[in-house]
Amino acid sequence: MEVETHMSFRTAEKISILVVDDDAAFLPVVAGILKKCNYQVVTVKYPIDALSKLKIKGDSFDLVVTDVHKSDMNGFELQQVITQAFEIPVLSMSADDKEGTILKGLKGVSVDDQRDQGLCTASQVKRGKKPAPGKSAMKLGKQGKDNSANFVLPTKSQIIWTEALHNAFLEAIRNIGFDKAVPKKIHEHMKVPGLTRENVASHWQKYRIYLRRVTDASSSIQVPDINLASKANQSTIASGTLGKHRQFHQENFGVQCSVPSLLIHTTGYRTGSLQHLKNKGKEVDVVLDPVRNFSVFRNVSATQGSQGIGDLSASSINQGNDQPHQVYTF
């Protein structure tokens, strides 16, 4: 197995790995595999031993591999301590592939740390994407699919824009002001550890594409006055495009505000999205302005022709819109 170091000062040496696992049967297996891959391996049984080993010869290790068993100090806690105190990347492993366990493993670790755990790409390193100071950023070479199942961390670092994270993103944009928002500012406002400016830039691009699309769709019903708001085929247009951008509709839309036509007129930029949904048996079109966190709707199915500012509550909007999704909190 080829070993690759990006920082040159360790090039000649083997990469050294500390393995922590109290499973007497499994420990030698892991150690054996790693040795076969040409890593230098030291094994210890318990987290406490790992810490003392690190204290003695801390900077001679490039990586700690630990299992996540629950004892007095479990692998996750060890992971945190080591990451903070020694600035050594920690790779967690477990036979437990339940999603909850995996998430737990990822939670205490910033994205940067994940990168450091053998997840950087060459170009990220080249650009000075912080590998832990004094450590060699490394890539564990590709192995077959067979053993990958045991490793908790994904092979590739990829942030997930959960609802919580996206909301933080929107909140930042609200504070900055939509037209002054640029990746750097958004990123600064968000203050999410591990989130990079690039992450934000990428999301910002996607988000604007989404807004544009949604704006184009809703522009067909943008109307100068209340009368026009009742034009016939509007709802068709709206519902026809709905399915495509569902994911950005999973947001919490708070306050509702007044007349649809008013919304259209008063928003300086056109970010309103149109959503067709059913509420209390009535069909309504909803204009959502996620950036400003308000929504407006009008009743399209009611025959009264009055475009009531109905009694849709924010929560009922969400209900109609809802779709279960996982939430990780940052």
Add this chain to the structure above:
DNA sequence: TCCCATATCT
């Protein structure tokens, strides 16, 4: 040199 917007890649 940084960083933005956009294009392209995975």
Add this chain to the structure above:
DNA sequence: AAGATATGGG
């Protein structure tokens, strides 16, 4: 589809 990365320009 969603996020990462490459690119060109200010």
